[in-house]
Amino acid sequence: MDIILESGLPHQQIPVDRIVQVLNDSYKLAKQPKYSFQNPIPNFQGIEFDVRKIIGIPEMKPYNEKAYGLTDGVLNLDIKMETGTGKTYVYTQTIYELHAKFGINKFVIVVPSLPVKLGTVGFITDPYVRHHFKETLGYNCDIELCEVVAMKKKSKGHNFFPSSVRDFVNGSNQQKNKIYVLITNQQLLQKGKVLDNSNYDITLHGFTRPLDAIKATNPFLIIDEPHRFNREKTTYKRIVDEIHPQCIVRFGATFPSVSAGKGKTRKDYVNLLYNLTACDAFNDNLIKGIAKEHFNPVNSKGEKIKVVGIENGGESVSLHYLNDKKNQHFDMHKGDSLAVISPKLEGLSILGISKKSIELSNGQEKKVGDEFTADIYSTSYQEQMIRLALDRHFETERKLFNRESKIKALALFFIDNIESFRGDENKNGAWLREMFNQQLEEHLKGELKNSENSTDYADYLKASLADIAKCSAGYFARDNSDSDDDIADEVNDILRNKKELLSLKDEKGNWNVRRFLFSKWTLKEGWDNPNVFTIAKLRSSGSEESKLQEVGRGLRLPVDEYGNRITGTDFMLNYIVDFTEKDFANELVKEINGDLKFTSSDKIFIPLSEIVKTAELRNVQVQMLQAEMLIAELITLEENGISVNEGRVVEFMDKYPEIKLGVNIDRVQDRNKTIIKKNVVIRKERFEDLRSLWDELNRKYLMFYQPDINKVIEQALPEIIEDGVFTRMSISSDREELKIDNTGAHAVKEDNKVYIVQGKTMAYNEFLRLANQETSIPIKIIHDTLCKYSKNHGKLNPELFNTVTLANLQNKFYTWKLDNLGGRIEYKQANYRTRSTALTDDKGRIRDDVAIGRIGVCTTTSKTPDKYLYETMAYDSPLELKNILDNIDDNIVDLVVYGKIPRNSIRIPNITKDSYSPDFMYVVHSKDGKTSLNVVIETKDVTQDAILRGPEKAKISNAERFFKQITNDFPDCKIHFKRQINHQTISVIIDSIMQVDNK
Incomplete structure (x- = not known):
């Protein structure tokens, strides 16, 4: 399976274009290098002005309080992109684009760790990626990737320059279709055994030290994960001093912080050209949403005990006690009572201590690394969390497997005791893996009983049961030096064989059941697999790390069995933590919304795009909407943009709920809190009257x-x-000059300036x-x-x-x-049907609820009509609310059920650039009982059809043809499709249809 890359996505193309725009003039004036192994020498005179042109964009101003030129003779540029939105793709395209535009062919990529390096190397060298950039995007060149690796010990023979550095430096700029990229991780750059050694037997172009040879190429340098490379620390200074690239571009979701005086800090941005915030990424469905979940402790204290270690060969045990208010450490011996830790443990004592575990007086064995609560000490806390994680995994897996194009679901477990998974040197004592396999077997058998109607999924489960050990894999730092073949296979699957791990079957057609991954935070920045849908954190936290970094391994949008990236669907990441992190969701929301508060002014700015969207929804001019906000003194127009006035934020959000000032409430969920209010409950008894119509609407058709x-x-x-x-x-410009004479003031027109737009x-x-x-x-x-x-x-x-x-x-x-x-x-029926829909699951059962954002951006507390499909009224425009409240029962019509069609649930293909989904569905009967109608309504809050734009007219016209074809194919379920503008009522529209049908 090849992963199919998409090109031209706006959030990925904009940063590339902005980098090129800044560098454009400097490289057009570049000098030819003296040697063939060097990059062109840019003329950075005036570069400060070029940077100002970009950071003068309103959306970027708050992050760039001043413009920067060169720093220590190096141009610095920053690109901020949230985890999972494709920054590796973006900086790879940047490399190709800078080579195509300016002839730059020597690039250095610096990454923080080995997993990041392996991920980047795997991406850049993969044949499907090379083909994408060379053939699909037409760059017509190849990247020769030179990977710096750790030096191996040599007992004799010549000591040669590292081959990766030699190949990189020797690459000639006369090779117009070749780009040379040197990649190294932070440790190799810091410790210098490979790059800083000057004792090599043979020099390279007269250089005895690799760093000097790299520096001589006049390279262009990219830093991945900049928060790991603080500009005040040794590694960054080494990059500037020892490599001294012409330009450093930092790509990352998180940037380091620096002091802003008086105990405050700020993000250390330098010429931030693009900022794809976490809020934008979540709200625009560029990444998965998050559903956090934890076990609530039985009592309010929330106590937990962890076996930290065995001391002095078994003489004592180190226990860690944790609750909401304090952490305590206890060194205990055989016979000691655990009541000294908590009164809840009265009567429980330590019966014995071995090298790897302790035995309690109730017969329970607790191993090093094990955690248990003071209330429920019969099973470990990890066991409960694993059970919950497997529940969530199989809920997700079942749903994704039963799609038309299947998606393989993976789960990632973070642990803090390697031996609990790997065992000791003799592979004894891998108690966590044994516990996991036991629970996995139980879940697989339970799932198999419920999957009799899904032959493929049942076969997948049976294959998993037949080889449970194959279902899981681990990667830990010590594995890099382990010679065990089975461990090597696991590591390769996790680090290098991404496509195989994503595949449901191998090349021979056998089921690939490996889908549960274990690690110890070794898989952090840089490692990703798009199909991770569950993360369980089976380790004590104690981490001050970014919450976004913690969940970052599972945010990327998934790919299906054919390698297609799946967008436009609200995928969720299950994130399982223990009760000590019960506030994780709130902390994450605060972090995501943190980007809304710019600079030291701490003001909240409104993106202009949100005001434009709201104006369109309300069918008013943008200027009129802004004027309304100004008159109400809710906003201020500032140089940096539009800010919400202090103390008026809540009032603003109440009055304009369409404007998203933060992450949408359904994108970061806390399953331990009532989330039903954030969803719209489906009235199941009403849906049954609508089921036949809904089934017909969800038939799949192709357009030809x-x-x-x-x-x-x-x-x-x-x-x-x-x-x-x-x-x-x-x-052309419009210029008028105000002139004042004895008759008054007059506006006098002057000559206009005319400019030709040059593409x-x-x-x-x-x-x-x-x-x-x-x-x-x-x-x-x-x-x-x-x-x-x-x-x-x-x-x-x-x-x-x-x-x-x-x-x-x-x-x-x-x-x-x-x-x-x-x-x-023409429309023709496809040879497949949707198994699950927005309102039903894969077995046709009615869902409990649907995300409120799929029904409407506004809500009202008014009483919901009895025959409406949902318990809550959500809508997008005043006309839609009027439709919901409109009682269409009259002398002709008897309304059975009606409701809004969930957004993007019925995707009608058409000749515009996107699919189309109508707004309302109705089932009505005539009063005499002779006629039954299925009606689909497209609501346009405009005064007349002529106001509709061309694409909207085309979509509606195609929809009319689409529903006519369904009626031709299935005459027993005739569907009437009508459009409504704001002087028409639903009653009149349906009455007119009924009268025609009765004739």
Whole structure:
């Protein structure tokens, strides 16, 4: 299975473009290097102005209180991207793009640890990644990756330069289709045994020390995970002094903090060009949501005891006692009563102490690393957490396995006692793994009983039962030097064989059952697997680490069995912790929302995009909405953007609930608290009256263009191109001067300035490739049409093949397509059906609730009508609320049930750039009982159809054709599709349908 990479995603393309924009002028003026092994030498004169152009963007201003030029002769740039949003992809594309634009071909990547390095090496060297950048994106070059590894001991022979450094330095800039990338981890850079050694027998270009040779290449350097490289610490200073790159770009989700005076700190951003905040990533579904869960202690004290270690060969045991208020340490001996730790343990004493465990007077054995509560000491706390984690895992696994395209679910367990999983040198005492396997066997047998109707899933479970040991794997730091073949297989699966771990079957067609991973925080920054859906933290916390870093291993969006990244679905990560971290969800929300408070002013700024979205929802102009907020004194317009006035935040959020000032409440959940209020409860008795209609709506259809579509496009394209595709765009200024004379004040117009908009030029073949990518018109048709255009208008200036022309072609073709191709599509039923839907699970059972965000952004406390599908009224516009409250029962119609269709649940394919899902569904009967109607409504809060934009009209037109096809295929379930604008009521629309049907 190859993971299919997506290109051109806005949150990944913007940072690449901004880096190029800053460097553009400096590298256009670059000097040719003296030696072939060097990068071009940029002219950084004026670079401060170039940086100012980027950080002058309103969204970036709060993070850049001043503009920076060079620091210690090095240009510093920062890109902040939340964990799981693809920063490795972004800096890899940056490497390709800087080589293509400026001829830079020597890059150094510095990462914090071995797992990060292995992950990066695996990504850059994977054939599917190379093919993506070379063939799909058209960079037409390859990366030669040179990996710095630890020096092996040598007893004799020559001491050569590290081959990775030699290959990197020797790479010639005359190789136009080759990029040389040297990657090293922090430890190798710090300790210097490989890179700082000057005792090599043979020099390289006269250099006796690898660091000097690397420095001579004038490299471009990338730092991954910058919070591990504080600029005041030794490693960063070593990078600047010993490598002295021309530019350092830091890519990370977390940046180090520095003192801001008076006990305050601030993030150490230097020229922050892009900031994809955690809040944006969660709210835009770029990463999974999080559902935290813990076991509540039986009593309010929340006591827990941990066996820390055996001392003096078994003479005493070290116990750690923890509750909500204090931590205590106890050294105890054989015969001691545990009542000294807690009154709850009265009558319990230590019966015996061995090298690895203690025996209690109640017959229980507690091993080193084991944890137990003062209330329930018959089973360990880890055992309870494992049981909960397996419950959550199989809930998720069952759901993901029964999709049309299956997704393999993985679970990750963090432990703090390696021997509890690996055992001792003789593989004895792996009690945690034994306990896990016992519980896993119980869960597998239970799942198998409930999976008789799903043959594939039952087979997967049976294969798991047949080889339970194969289901789990561990990776710990000491494994790197272990010679055991089984351990090596586990480590390879976790660190290197990502695609195999994601696959449900191996190359021979056998089930790949490995899906439970164990580690000891060794898998931190850099390691990721997109299909981790459950993380259980079976270790004491004591960590001041970023909460986002803790859950970061499971945030990336998953891939299916075919390697497709799955977006547009609210995936959740199950995060299991113990009661000592019961406030994890609250702390995480605070951290996510921390980016809302900018600089020392501590003000909350509103993204302009949120105001634009709200204006569209409310069908008002953006300026009018801003004016309304200003008049109410809720906001202030500042140089840095729009801020909420102090003390008015709650009032603002109540009045404008559509505007998200923080992470959405359903994206970070605490399962220990009542979350039903954050969801909309489905009235199950009402749904049964709607089930037949819902089943029909969830039939899957494919959209086809008629066979002559290419001929139609070929005939129309010349006229489309003639319609100003190659016209130069211009903008002009409007200037008026206020003049005052004895008759009063007058505005006098002056000459306008006219500017020609210049797009970035590109090669003709690149123009054709991008035009095909943006329009799906075959390249031959585009080329032939341009040849004819050139014959009629003379040879085209190469400068006309630019981004402006490309945008003109895309926009004009898109407009033409909306106007002309709607009648040339057909719908055909697919040969599969959805097993689970927004309102039902894979067995057709009604769900308890649905996320409120899928129903509407606003809610009301008014009494919900009896025949409405949900217990809560959530809506997106005033017209939708009016529909919910509208009692359509009259002399003609008897309303049975109605409800909002969950957002994106019915994906009707159409000729626009995205799928379409209507708003309301109704089941109604005539009063005489002779007629039953299924009605689907598209609600548009506009005054007339003419106001609807082209794409919206096209979607509605396609939907009419779609529902007509369903009715043709299944006449017994006729579905009427109607659109509603705000002067129409649902009563009138349904009455008119009923009257026509009764005739």
